[in-house]
Amino acid sequence: xxxxxxxxxxxxxxxxxxxxxxxxxxxxxxxxxxxxxxxxxxxxxxxxxxxxxxxxxxxxxxxxxxxxxxxxxxxxxxxxxxxxxxxxxxxxxxxxxxxxxxxxxxxxxxxxxxxxxxxxxxxxxxxxxxxxxxxxxxxxxxxxxxxxxxxxxxxxxxxxxxxxxxxxxxxxxxxxxxxxxxxxxxxxxxxxxxxxxxxxxxxxxxxxxxxxxxxxxxxxxxxxxxxxxxxxxxxxxxxxxxxxxxxxxxxxxxxxxxxxxxxxxxxxxxxxxxxxxxxxxxxxxxxxxxxxxxxxxxxxxxxxxxxxxxxxxxxxxxxxxxxxxxxxxxxxxxxxxxxxxxxxxxxxxxxxxxxxxxxxxxxxxxxxxxxxxxxxxxxxxxxxxxxxxxxxxxxxxxxxxxxxxxxxxxxxxxxxxxxx
Amino acid sequence: xxxxxxxxxxxxxxxxxxxxxxxxxxxxxxxxxxxxxxxxxxxxxxxxxxxxxxxxxxxxxxxxxxxxxxxxxxxxxxxxxxxxxxxxxxxxxxxxxxxxxxxxxxxxxxxxxxxxxxxxxxxxxxxxxxxxxxxxxxxxxxxxxxxxxxxxxxxxxxxxxxxxxxxxxxxxxxxxxxxxxxxxxxxxxxxxxxxxxxxxxxxxxxxxxxxxxxxxxxxxxxxxxxxxxxxxxxxxxxxxxxxxxxxxxxxxxxxxxxxxxxxxxxxxxxxxxxxxxxxxxxxxxxxxxxxxxxxxxxxxxxxxxxxxxxxxxxxxxxxxxxxxxxxxxxxxxxxxxxxxxxxxxxxxxxxxxxxxxxxxxxxxxxxxxxxxxxxxxxxxxxxxxxxxxxxxxxxxxxxxxxxxxxxxxxxxxxxxxxxx
Numbered sequence: 001x002x003x004x005x006x007x008x009x010x011x012x013x014x015x016x017x018x019x020x021x022x023x024x025x026x027x028x029x030x031x032x033x034x035x036x037x038x039x040x041x042x043x044x045x046x047x048x049x050x051x052x053x054x055x056x057x058x059x060x061x062x063x064x065x066x067x068x069x070x071x072x073x074x075x076x077x078x079x080x081x082x083x084x085x086x087x088x089x090x091x092x093x094x095x096x097x098x099x100x101x102x103x104x105x106x107x108x109x110x111x112x113x114x115x116x117x118x119x120x121x122x123x124x125x126x127x128x129x130x131x132x133x134x135x136x137x138x139x140x141x142x143x144x145x146x147x148x149x150x151x152x153x154x155x156x157x158x159x160x161x162x163x164x165x166x167x168x169x170x171x172x173x174x175x176x177x178x179x180x181x182x183x184x185x186x187x188x189x190x191x192x193x194x195x196x197x198x199x200x201x202x203x204x205x206x207x208x209x210x211x212x213x214x215x216x217x218x219x220x221x222x223x224x225x226x227x228x229x230x231x232x233x234x235x236x237x238x239x240x241x242x243x244x245x246x247x248x249x250x251x252x253x254x255x256x257x258x259x260x261x262x263x264x265x266x267x268x269x270x271x272x273x274x275x276x277x278x279x280x281x282x283x284x285x286x287x288x289x290x291x292x293x294x295x296x297x298x299x300x301x302x303x304x305x306x307x308x309x310x311x312x313x314x315x316x317x318x319x320x321x322x323x324x325x326x327x328x329x330x331x332x333x334x335x336x337x338x339x340x341x342x343x344x345x346x347x348x349x350x351x352x353x354x355x356x357x358x359x360x361x362x363x364x365x366x367x368x369x370x371x372x373x374x375x376x377x378x379x380x381x382x383x384x385x386x387x388x389x390x391x392x393x394x395x396x397x398x399x400x401x402x403x404x405x406x407x408x409x410x411x412x413x414x415x416x417x418x419x420x
Numbered sequence: 421x422x423x424x425x426x427x428x429x430x431x432x433x434x435x436x437x438x439x440x441x442x443x444x445x446x447x448x449x450x451x452x453x454x455x456x457x458x459x460x461x462x463x464x465x466x467x468x469x470x471x472x473x474x475x476x477x478x479x480x481x482x483x484x485x486x487x488x489x490x491x492x493x494x495x496x497x498x499x500x501x502x503x504x505x506x507x508x509x510x511x512x513x514x515x516x517x518x519x520x521x522x523x524x525x526x527x528x529x530x531x532x533x534x535x536x537x538x539x540x541x542x543x544x545x546x547x548x549x550x551x552x553x554x555x556x557x558x559x560x561x562x563x564x565x566x567x568x569x570x571x572x573x574x575x576x577x578x579x580x581x582x583x584x585x586x587x588x589x590x591x592x593x594x595x596x597x598x599x600x601x602x603x604x605x606x607x608x609x610x611x612x613x614x615x616x617x618x619x620x621x622x623x624x625x626x627x628x629x630x631x632x633x634x635x636x637x638x639x640x641x642x643x644x645x646x647x648x649x650x651x652x653x654x655x656x657x658x659x660x661x662x663x664x665x666x667x668x669x670x671x672x673x674x675x676x677x678x679x680x681x682x683x684x685x686x687x688x689x690x691x692x693x694x695x696x697x698x699x700x701x702x703x704x705x706x707x708x709x710x711x712x713x714x715x716x717x718x719x720x721x722x723x724x725x726x727x728x729x730x731x732x733x734x735x736x737x738x739x740x741x742x743x744x745x746x747x748x749x750x751x752x753x754x755x756x757x758x759x760x761x762x763x764x765x766x767x768x769x770x771x772x773x774x775x776x777x778x779x780x781x782x783x784x785x786x787x788x789x790x791x792x793x794x795x796x797x798x799x800x801x802x803x804x805x806x807x808x809x810x811x812x813x814x815x816x817x818x819x820x821x822x823x824x825x826x827x828x829x830x831x832x833x834x835x836x837x838x839x840x
Contacts, residue, residue, distance in 0.1 A: 061824075064819045064822065090822075115824070118824070119824075169782050170782055170785070170786050170827075171786070171827070171830045172826060173827065173830075174826060175821055175829070178826035178830040179829055185833060220785075220786075221779070221781070221782030221785070222778040223779050223782055260764075261725070261728045261765065262768040287724065288760060288763050288764045288778055289777075289781040290763065290777050290798055291756075291760045292793065292797050292803045292806075293797060293798075293802035293806055294760060294798065294799065294802075296717075297720050297756075297760050300717050300721055301720055301724040301725075301761065304707060304721040305681070320806055322785065323803055323818060323820075324806055324810035324820055325810055326820075336714055337717050340711045340721070343711075344680075344718070357710050358641065358643065358710055359589070359641070359642070359643050361641070361709040361710050362589050362640070362641030362643055362709050365641070366589065366590045366591065366640075373712065376710055377711065377712050378711050379714065382714075383712045383713045386712075386713055386739070387743045390743075390747075398745075399744040399745040400481060400741075400743075400745045401481060401510070402510075404539075404595060404599070406593050406594060406597070406598035407590075407591070407593065407598075409595070409598040409601075409602050410591045410593075410601055410602060413605060413606060
């Protein structure tokens with residue numbers, strides 16, 4: 001697909017004009033996820049003026065899950081409405097899983113190449129044997145496979161690592177960041193993804209892969225939210241975005257992590273300022289640490305606040321976060337929660353352009369037109385199930401209020417309140 | 421329990437000084453829920469400087485549920501951490517259910533007396549036969565039964581109803597409000613709860629019941645959020661709070677409803693301004709209309725934003741909202757979601773005073789001390805279940821990342837990444 005066609009496809013899907021979208025892409029405020037090597041992928045636009053997107057993470061963990069299960073998760077996530085997927089597999093089947101996901105996914109696929117590089121190095125005596133060249137070779141392999149976007153933890157440096165080591169409660173909680181940090185400590189060398197950033201830009205320019213600048217130092221708990229290490233890394237990421245922009249290359253910037261609710265909007269505004277308006281891809285933010293088992297809700301709270309403040313892309317947090325590898329149902333619950341957050345945020349940042357479906361739902365609701373309500377809901381199946389399991393026997397209304405439905409009472413007046 | 425004892429009990433539970441709490445109560449910024457006729461109830465403080473509270477609604481709906489099921493819901497809700505319960509039963513068993521709930525509930529119990537009054541009037545030819553005296557008689561009966569707080573829709577008046585009728589998409593979605601509105605339209609009379617507000621204040625002064633000033637005109641959809649009808653009612657409620665304050669009587673004020681996320685904090689600040697700092701009890705707010713089946717999440721997003729801005733009391737919205745009468749599991753899911761929202765908000769409004777549990781969780785997490793994590797979690801049982809269902813066989817970590825756990829990698833360095 002040529003660049004013009006990509007723009008046209010995305011503009012049509014988003015309901016914005018081609019000119020408007022092209023201008024935002026030129027300004028680096030919208031990034032198009034689309035690697036031409038990923039055959040059959042429908043490009044996805046992320047950024048300013050577009051609906052906020054939702055990414056879901058898949059992937060086998062050494063000893064857990066299987067290719068079949070991950071493909072079933074892919075299917076369930078797409079059905080639930082995920083806009084992109086990342087394959088975070090880490091183990092011997094990493095290539096097989098990635099290629100199968102790429103083959104089956106009509107939405108852009110992301111990866112974190114350092115996982116494969118670290119895993120492969122492990123066979124030769126441990127992570128310390130990983131080399132800069134080996135890491136870049138893996139990056140190249142994945143991009144040639146058709147991966148649409150890659151998380152590259154370019155912002156963690158020897159100096160930011162020192163800041164993080166001082167006075168942080170939870171250290172480095174990003175897995176890719178921790179692998180690089182451990183490697184940097186063991187070898188005494190600088191982060192290859194930082195040192196070789198120009199090489200990454202060359203690769204992006206040559207292939208169309210999107211670099212997603214990972215935040216290795218995202219806070220892992222409320223106590224670490226918006227600390228020096230996090231902000232220092234964001235400054236570095238902003239400089240890297242500037243270098244990418246100078247070459248006309250659009251990137252994504254990744255963000256937190258755990259932070260209290262009042263810090264979320266400030267963080268988004270700071271990212272937009274420091275990163276020249278580049279699209280912001282956030283995990284959570286998780287606005288409390290005490291709700292494991294329900295972190296899809298914790299993340300929905302932070303995610304909605306982030307999108308309302310200008311964040312563009314939410315990474316799904318599932319109910320299993322902090323506890324174990326998510327099941328298929330966990331992923332579905334996570335996707336729906338993130339979609340709620342994205343839409344609640346879009347009602348703020350896109351205003352009337354996002355409000356049509358809500359208004360149609362309200363109209364259907366006031367008419368007690370259940371079929372239309374189901375069809376407008378984010379999860380029609382679930383609505384139908386809940387409603388019919390407790391079906392009201394009257395002509396309209398539902399089992400919650402029965403004949404005392406406020407809508408009926410207000411519309412039909414006192415007649416509806418006489419007992420038969 | 422004498423007033424001084426109530427203050428002492430609440431202060432101890434909240435970790436604030438007796439003097440500080442007493443001053444806030446005198447200023448009307450904290451309301452104590454406690455009807456001495458409710459034997460065995462533990463008083464609950466709601467308002468400024470106290471942890472945000474969570475109320476769950478129970479109640480049989482004509483033809484749905486049973487006393488046994490509602491009592492099971494009460495037990496499940498208390499176990500999930502509800503701070504108060506409201507019995508919203510509407511049907512022939514209304515007295516039986518209320519008295520059973522009062523007998524078994526150690527937490528304050530609320531009701532909406534107009535439901536009973538409307539239901540009983542129904543037997544005599546319909547709602548229009550309800551009289552002002554009949555309604556007040558029901559209020560009195562419920563308070564004598566020991567109800568700790570009652571929702572009284574005092575703010576809906578003939579003039580605000582006219583405003584609502586103009587240009588609103590969804591009219592009146594509060595059930596109590598709709599009953600009063602229908603009665604007012606049918607009889608041409610003014611709202612008895614507005615006209616007889618002094619009588620209600622006398623009752624509150626004599627018994628210790630708390631008046632919770634209901635918002636009949638809360639918006640029922642995003643399109644109606646923060647409209648003239650809603651704001652006009654809030655002005656009226658503010659005037660009524662002023663009359664209560666003049667007599668040294670503390671009340672609660674109830675709030676929305678559906679509104680976009682950016683309106684939530686503004687609404688809370690407006691309520692605090694117009695209502696002289698009275699505690700604010702909000703339903704939701706629901707920040708989108710398109711997520712039936714998941715409205716506990718929609719409400720958690722709005723609720724967290726509301727508490728962060730100063731709201732004091734959240735009414736649980738369950739996943740069954742807009743679809744049917746909630747099951748026991750729906751109530752539990754709703755309570756947990758509301759508790760997450762309340763705590764996320766408290767991390768903002770109470771700062772360090774609310775953060776201890778999060779910090780302890782982060783410490784346990786960084787030590788991979790699972791038992792402590794479970795004990796600190798809002799729902800230890802669920803955490804244990806999710807974790808053990810996917811137990812990692814290694815010494816520490818979990819099935820999500822296995823040996824590539826970021827915490828292990830960062831702490832133990834490259835050794836942890838060599839394959840055995």
